[in-house]
Amino acid sequence: MAREFHRADRVADAMRRELAQLIQKEVRDPRVGMINVNDVEVSRDLATAKVFVTLVGEDDREKINASMTVLNKAAGFLRTQLARSIQMRSIPRLHFRYDETSVRGQELSALIEKAVNSDRKHNDDDSDSSED
Structure with a gap:
């Protein structure tokens, strides 16, 4: 419809x-x-x-x-x-x-990107320490 x-x-x-x-x-x-x-x-x-x-x-x-x-x-x-x-x-x-929605959206995207990068770094550190 x-x-x-x-x-x-x-x-x-x-x-x-x-x-x-x-x-x-x-x-x-x-x-x-x-x-x-x-x-x-x-x-x-x-x-x-x-x-x-x-x-x-x-x-x-x-x-x-x-x-x-x-x-x-x-x-x-x-x-x-x-x-x-x-x-x-x-x-x-x-x-x-x-x-201000576009500005707020950019801020949220930056926070998400920062969290993803931090999570990747944390996972990479864990995999390096488990190989020892």
Whole structure:
């Protein structure tokens, strides 16, 4: 049976695609670097949208906060640009959020890799001592 798509899901997907292009082409502030639009969550009443973004190659918390401030100030402009490309009666208000899931995922991957390497080293030491 096919999955039922709700209108909010379809709007969120369209907004994600358009915002990725708009931010890249239209936002010319030097404080905003390379941005990935990871997800958009649109409320059921289509009034607000949370836009989850990550900054490529950026770890400095001050620069991340500055970029998020710029994006939230440009939300009205981006909303106007969205209205030109997406045919809807009203475009949801945009609220940009920094998405820390990729950073957290990298931290967890590093911890797992460290544990695997430690386990291998421990197993290698055990096999060397049993050969004596």
